[in-house]
Amino acid sequence: MTNDIWIIATAALVAASCALVGVFLILRRQALIGDAISHSVLLGIVLAYIITDSRALPIMLGGAVIIGLLTAWLSDSLHRVGKLQSDASIGIIFTLFFAIGIILISLYAGQIDLDQSCVLYGEIAFIPFDTLYIGNLDTGSGFDIGPRAFWGIGIVFMIVLSSIIISFNRLKTIAFHPSLALSLGINVIFWHYFLMTLVSMTTVASFEAVGAILVVALLVIPASSAYLVARSLKAMLWMAVGYSQLAVLIGYALAFWLDSSISASIAVSAGLLLFVTIAWQKVQSKRKVLQSIESA
Amino acid sequence: MDAFNLLETPSVWSNWLAFWSFEDINVLWVLMGSILLGMSASVIGGFAFLRKRSLVGDALAHAALPGVMMAFLLFQSRDPLVMFLGAVTSSFIGFYLIDWLPKNTKIKADAALAITLSFFFALGLMLLSYIQGLEVDNKSGLDKILFGQAAAMTQKDIKLLGYVALFVLSCVVLFFQKFRLIAFSATYARTIGIAVNRYELLLALLIVMSVVVGLQLVGVVLMAAVLLTPVAAARFWSNQLSHILIIAAALGALSAIISTQISYLAPAMPTGPWMVVSLSALFFLSLLFAPEKGLLKRYTEHNKLRKRVAEENVLRTLYKLLERKDFQHKTFNIADIQALRSMPLEHLQATLKQLCKKALITSSTAGFEMTTTGFGLAEQLTRRHRLWENYLTEHAELTPQQVHQHAERIEHILTPSQELQLQAELTNSQSDPHGNLIPNANSASQGDSK
Known part of the structure; x- marks a missing residue:
């Protein structure tokens, strides 16, 4: 039972961090770069692991942030220097990084406890077995403080939340009026890479739980649902988090019922919530049209 | 050390020899299949690229996954044709959704792509994990389509792949003129009476088919690169669509050969990533060294x-x-x-x-x-400079103070015929707005002939 609680708590934190970051990706129309970073972060994790032989959170975060920023920068330069469409340059870079990541995993298969399916699914069901502890468990003086992944995503969630609270006004201007922000003297490029850093950190902390590709679902889908309904940035942030939490609960139930992968089920239920929202909006607007015809 | 080398080297070498002598007839099949796939995907990807929908292949490949799983669940068989039809169906639904979302809701095109991609993929993974929990036969190997494994393909798979690739290639050759016209100007195509919608549907179908058929070789996750990277690389080699497509097909085939080889030399290696890496290497080589538009x-x-x-x-x-x-x-x-x-x-x-x-x-x-030659050239340049200044004051109504900067730049690129044209349009070709004499044409044309 405690295991279930840890799993749900971790998934909830993952979903909430992704939703918060995703809101800005949707508003800045950079959903695809989010997709790209979540793929290429794999290379960062694998490289960090091969080089340092450690799975400590700061190292993983560092590797992922470096590769994430590199992805954003390289796709941007390829777009400018090579005169390619921006989505094409994004596609070329992230597929290359992801491919190298997969090759490295197969090369060092014996030494890395990452395998190809973990990259895709994540292993949220096994999270409770990899715990952190304070002190020394063997002598009885230490005690268990919960799963490693939980604390990892917890820290990242705090970072994301506090950066949004602190720089709320800046982010708002940049999200809605990039050109106004530029004329006000706000360093748009800095904030762009700041956002990319947040995306990379969220992705890497979520990686273990939900895998590389389902992160995209959590980044984009709840934020899009909120985008359809919300009328202000604050409302959109709250709603995105709301949608993501609902998706976690429904998804967990779905996984329990079908005995399917928890992370995939969460992503699927996020998608279903989006489609329900769209359908509901369509019905509403049709009803409004009918009402206006009747009253006229 | 020497003994070690003697033991090691021949094994890779003989493997390589075995590959190219086609001792195993299956090798030949897989090689042919992957070359055909590389060619057809690169060519069809070219049209997606032109329509500025480079990443659509990514979304479609991901969208095929639930179709494969559904087909397996419904028919309990791993027949390639059943899988193929399932994948094409769900991929097509994905294609439709990518189009529908931005047209009917506030959601933007890029978000629609990411939503479709991740939702369908999640659905596919959910079904896959559900299948793996079931008590059914021959479910193992379903997950091979995530990253692709050339060595695991059966002859039946490859035959299907070959037919589809040939079908795609021949469609492109047959309808090349129409596809080109639609890619560059759909509105014009419509006005001259081409059934644009029908051809767009055919194009979409071809894209979906070549994506789906490549899944077993390259895998869901990296299929996007096979559609996108060759044409992006070929873009640096030429400006003509037919040349670009041929070069893209050649690059696709080349990377197919490289990656199939690696997949045979090291059977644990997934094929898809190697194909992508070799394609990317070709891309960066083109970016730097292509004779037409390379960076160098x-x-x-x-x-x-x-x-x-x-x-x-x-x-x-x-x-x-x-x-x-x-x-x-x-x-x-x-x-x-x-x-x-x-x-x-x-x-x-x-x-x-x-x-x-x-x-x-x-x-x-x-x-x-x-020298005399130098003087002729200098006279010619000065003449062009001052003619342009005159032209700007007479026809663009700029003041004499404004014209110098413009003329400073244009003097280097004006051609002799443009110079004559300028002179014909000017009422005053004797002196420039600052009162300096314009050197006469005779000596200028002397400079030209040198």
Whole structure:
């Protein structure tokens, strides 16, 4: 039972961090770069692991942030220097990084406890077995403080939340009026890479739980649902988090019922919530049209 | 150490020999299949690229996954055709959704792509994990389509792949004119009576089919690169669509050969990533060294132009100095030139040296003097400069103060025929707005013929 609680708590934190970051990706129309970073972060994790032989959170975060920023920068330069469409340059870079990541995993298969399916699914069901502890468990003086992944995503969630609270006004201007922000003297490029850093950190902390590709679902889908309904940035942030939490609960139930992968089920239920929202909006607007015809 | 080498080297070598001698007939099949796939995916990806939908292949490949799983669940069989039809169906639904979302909701095109991609993929993974929990036969190997494994393909798979790839290629060849027209200007195509919607549907179907058929070889996750990277690389080689597509097909085939080989030499290696890596390597080589639009070529051309402009500027400065002395005093030193044109000293010296080498000026202890050829060129440049200044004041209603900057840039690129045209349009081709005489055409055309 405690295991279930840890799993749900971790998934909830993952979903909430992704939703918060995703809101800005949707508003800045950079959903695809989010997709790209979540793929290429794999290379960062694998490289960090091969080089340092450690799975400590700061190292993983560092590797992922470096590769994430590199992805954003390289796709941007390829777009400018090579005169390619921006989505094409994004596609070329992230597929290359992801491919190298997969090759490295197969090369060092014996030494890395990452395998190809973990990259895709994540292993949220096994999270409770990899715990952190304070002190020394063997002598009885230490005690268990919960799963490693939980604390990892917890820290990242705090970072994301506090950066949004602190720089709320800046982010708002940049999200809605990039050109106004530029004329006000706000360093748009800095904030762009700041956002990319947040995306990379969220992705890497979520990686273990939900895998590389389902992160995209959590980044984009709840934020899009909120985008359809919300009328202000604050409302959109709250709603995105709301949608993501609902998706976690429904998804967990779905996984329990079908005995399917928890992370995939969460992503699927996020998608279903989006489609329900769209359908509901369509019905509403049709009803409004009918009402206006009747009253006229 | 030597003994170790002797043991090690032949094994890879003999593996490689075994690959190319086609001892195993399956190798030949897989090789042919992957070459065909590489070609058809690159060619069809070219059209997606032109429509500015480069990443649509990514979304479609992901969208195929639930179809494969559903087909397996419904029919309990791993027949390639059943899988193929399931994948095509769900991929097509994905294609439709990508189109529908931005048209009918506030959601933007890029978000629609990401939503479709991740939702369908999640659905596919959910079904896959559900299947793996079931008690059914031959479910193992379903997950191979995530990353692709050429070695695991059966002859039936490859036959299907071959048919589809050939079908796609022949469709492209057959309807090339129409596809090209639609890709560049759908509105024009519609006005001349082409059924654009029908062809777009066919194109979408072809894209979906080549994506789906490649899944077993390249895998869901990286299929996007096979559609996108070859054409992006070929873009640097040519400006003509037919050439671009042929080059893209060649690059696709080449990377297919490389990756199939690796997949055989090291069976644990997934094929897809190697195909992507070899494609990317080809892409970066093209980006740097392609003869038409590669970076190296662009850089050298840019440099050449800069040098020419600098030389021509110095020549014109010498002409102006000459004019001030009423063509009497012909030798000027560096200080004279710098007084009229601000240029870093080193740069100026290098340019002067270059001019000497080309025998446009001669250098002596007293300074520099233009040769006859150099004088002709300088006269021609000055003439173009001043004609343009006149043209701007007469026809663009700019004041004499505004025109110099424009003329300074255009003098280097005007052609002789444009020069004649300018002269014909001007009422005054004797002197420029600043009151300087425009050198006459006779001597200018002399300079031209050199």
